[in-house]
Amino acid sequence: MGDLDISALRSAYDSQLRAYDPELPGITVEFDGPLKRASGMMGGGYIVYESLGGLDGADLDALIARQRDIFRDRGEQVEWKLHGHDEPADLAHRLTAHGFEPEEQETVVIGPVAPLAAALPVVPAGIRLRDVTDRADFDRIVAMEEAVWSDDRGWIADMLEQEITAHPSDIVVTVAEDEQTNEVVSAGWVRFVPGTAFATLWGGSTLPAYRRRGIYRALVAHRARMADANGFTLLQVDASDDSRPILERLGFVAVTTTTPYVYHP
Known part of the structure; x- marks a missing residue:
């Protein structure tokens, strides 16, 4: 496969994924200078951008304060998605000064689809992978996620149902089930991002009793094959510290x- 050009992959990520506008019902997208501001999302609003275009100093502070005030007045929490290579270097400090609080850092990882798709997923004995489209299955995914994370994940079922209804060819949801009990033990979904080289992988939480058996790896390979079949050449994941080494x-x-x-209003 050869060495992957990290700076070229980062540039593709910035120019394709960070510039992409998903169109979903009920979501309002507004532009404010270099920023794209979305509200009406489940779980609150979000702010993304390809780059801040050299904005700095008082102008940048005013831009940050304006986003905070808009969401405060709406009573809606908002996430500013900060990347490690964003300029200026003190952006994180400026965000905290305006009341934005950092959550857990993840690593953006990218891989070529072809070799992942060529590796057949070895599904562990007693486990089956199944692509799902029904609300009942999305609710079962929520039950698994809530067992893993001990917090309210009901919005996941709403989000998946909404996306599959609006753009059925842009997302596939897969569950891993215990063949004996039919319990959902892990789940992941792949989004095919139109007009880009990228398919993006999400989910991947696994019940503790089923970890270290290769279920997550099998889910990755299964979704890579679908990405390959749909003509996408790169896979991207926001990886936690647990999934990054895998x-x-x-x-x-x-x-x-x-x-x-x-920012929580």
């Missing part, structure tokens, strides 16, 4: 970090 062993490389900076 993904790197599969051929993904780290290109930057991402940290949600959240």
Whole structure:
């Protein structure tokens, strides 16, 4: 496969994924200078941008304060998605000064689809993978996620149902089930991002009793095959510290970090 060009992958990520506008019902997208501001999302609004275009100093502070005030007046929490290579270097400090609080950092990893798709997913004995489209299955995913994370994940079922209804060819949701009990033990979804080279992988939480058996790896390979069949050449994941080493062993490389900076009104 050769060495992957990390700076080229990072540039592709910035120019394709960070510039992409998903069109979903009920979501309002507004532009404010270099920023794209979305509200009406489940779980609150978000702010993204390809770059801040050299904005700095008082102008940048005013831009940050304006976003905070808009969401404060709406009573809606908002996430500013900060990347490790964003300029200026003191952006994180400016966000916290305006009341945005950092959450856990993740690593943006990218891998080529072809070799991942060629590796057949070895599904562990007693487990089956199944692509799902029904609300009942999305609710079962929520039950698994809530068992793993001990917090309210009901919005996931609403989000998946809404996306599959609006753009059925742009997302596939897969569950891993215990063949004996039919319990959902892990789940992941792949989004095919129109007009880009990228398919993006999400989910991947696994019940503690089923970890270290290769279920997550099998889910990655299964979704890579679907990405390949749909003509996408790159896979991207916002990887937690748990999944990053698995993904790197599969051929993904780290290109930057991402940290949600959240303002709670």
